Amino acid sequence: MDTKVYRINERDEEKIKEAAEVIKQGGLVVFPTETVYGLGANALDEVACKKIFQAKGRPQDNPLIVHVASFDISKYVKYIPDKAKILMENFWPGPLTIIMPKSSLIPDVVTAGLDSVAIRMPENKLARKLIEFSGVPIAAPSANISGRPSPTSIEHCIEDLYGRVDMIIGGERCRVGLESTVVDATDEDIIILRPGFITKEDLEEVVGKVFVDPAIKSEDFKPKSPGMKYRHYAPKAPLKVIKGDTQKVVEYIKENVYNMKRQGKTVGVLIVDEIMDKIDADIKVSLGSIKDPGTIAANLFDKLREFDKTNVDLILSIGFKEDGLFSAIMNRLKKASGNNLIEI
Incomplete structure (x- = not known):
């Protein structure tokens, strides 16, 4: 497939209209959002949506998020639950995906056969224009x-x-850098199915008590969202996450780097600014300062991809206390490592 690439912003409306024509004709367009770049197709076109799964190599039982540019979503849902309305008013446009009962207009391929649909209104202006x-x-x-x-x-x-899609548009780096927070609003209780930039604390300020799917923290539970059972975000080299007292984490990483080097192995470490000078490794990559979780979140996927350009045999990453935005960061690190987590 001949893929067109346009490095544009929201002011380049002619190119955005060209991309919109691709969507209308059942094609695939990659576009930026504030979270991560998305691979888009007409959500009402079953054949077009099937192309998404083919292009990504995505399992068919992993539902897609439907992106909208208007608060009028009545055609796509059976009804909007009261708490979902409150969340929309407070966090849309923005990095929050809300699951609601779906209408018959949404093809089953989008929802993996579920009777609910995940909807979000992106903050990114180019995305909304598209x-x-x-x-x-x-x-x-x-x-x-x-x-x-x-x-x-x-x-x-x-x-x-x-070569797998019709068009790629954008150019800007994603502001948030982590996928949207996903909440289930189909029942009376709001349940977080995937943590993101909008935290549990943020949600509770507007709708009261919010629950977290227990599968987020433990593999002993079956995830409520089918897509969460898969490994995601993984670099090519094996990744191990070490969480605990900072000094103990530093010592653990230093010892393991030393032992791996003695075996002739190349080790990369993913750490923060505050301990860069304390660890000697073949390749050191900092996520930013521990005092700035927003920067760490925005850098995470980019820094993981950096290791793919090297010949490391193993990546050792520092872990974080799971609260606020660090809950989402740790969720991605654990997924990327296949839950290869050492707590010390």
């Missing part, structure tokens, strides 16, 4: 090969999907 010009909602997972770290730059998208 949806508006297309005249249809756009179904879009992250624009990467399934299992790989999610794309936060147009270069990541070109690397993974060039």
